[in-house]
Amino acid sequence: MLHTFVVYVENKPGVLSRVVSLFRRRAFNIDSLTVGRTEKPDVSRMTIVSEADEDQARRIVANIYKLVNVLLVDDITNQPALLRDLTMIKVRATRETRSQVLELAEVFRARVLDIATESIILELSGGEEKVDRLLELLDPFGLMEVVRTGIVAMRRGVSKSPTEAAKPAAAAPAAKDDTVSYSV
Numbered sequence: 365m366l367h368t369f370v371v372y373v374e375n376k377p378g379v380l381s382r383v384v385s386l387f388r389r390r391a392f393n394i395d396s397l398t399v400g401r402t403e404k405p406d407v408s409r410m411t412i413v414s415e416a417d418e419d420q421a422r423r424i425v426a427n428i429y430k431l432v433n434v435l436l437v438d439d440i441t442n443q444p445a446l447l448r449d450l451t452m453i454k455v456r457a458t459r460e461t462r463s464q465v466l467e468l469a470e471v472f473r474a475r476v477l478d479i480a481t482e483s484i485i486l487e488l489s490g491g492e493e494k495v496d497r498l499l500e501l502l503d504p505f506g507l508m509e510v511v512r513t514g515i516v517a518m519r520r521g522v523s524k525s526p527t528e529a530a531k532p533a534a535a536a537p538a539a540k541d542d543t544v545s546y547s548v
Contacts, residue, residue: 366395367421367441368517371410374433375401382431383410392416392424396449396514407435411517444520450489450513452477453499456506457484465505472498483508 373379380399387394396413416424421439428437453474457465462484469476469486472494478485488495492515499510 365415365417365441366413367416367424367439368445368447368515369410369412369414369421369424369428370436370438370440370517370519371412371428371434372402372436373408373410374435375406375408376433379408379431379433380410382433383412383428386427386431387412387414387424390424390427392420398514398516411515413515438519438523440517440519445517446520447491447515447517448489449492449495449515451487451495451499452509452511453486453488453502453507454483454509455486455502456482456508458482461505465502468498468501474498 371383373383384394384397392414394412394414396411398411399408401407402409414424421441425437425439428434455465457479462479465484466476468474469484472488472490474486474488476484477487486498488498495512499507
């Protein structure tokens with residue numbers, strides 16, 4: 365099962381490397397990784413998607429918490445959340461096929477970023493399934509280049525901010541709707 369982890373870290377050199385190394389050492393593949401600053405310039409937010417069962421996911425959370433500079437870890441897999449993937453697609457579009465490509469873009473609410481004599485560049489934001497479906501439909505025209513940002517995710521409703529949450533010291537899980545942490 366794919367698990368989505370949201371990790372708040374101090375915005376310092378080497379933090380990303382330490383988190384990625386943890387996944388490598390434990391032989392977990394990262395399906396998607398996005399990192400960026402938050403509303404606080406000294407805090408970065410990582411969204412990591414990885415294949416893991418429930419026990420492995422709990423161990424991942426516990427091991428990430430052990431890293432220096434980690435403020436908060438949240439496995440939002442089973443939480444109400446919004447997940448989005450931003451994609452830019454360069455597709456072959458000749459004079460004969462241009463209108464068909466533009467119609468598909470309209471149906472999927474993709475933005476046209478560039479039109480050249482032999483290609484169109486589209487921008488699409490949405491769930492992975494939506495992006496995959498558009499790519500599948502554009503493939504017969506000739507995909508020239510595709511770039512995806514990876515998944516960004518945010519829990520619905522109110523959740524703890526990294527400044528409100530302290531690093532866990534005990535092995536006991538938090539209250540049922542809060543972030544859960546475990547020690548291994």
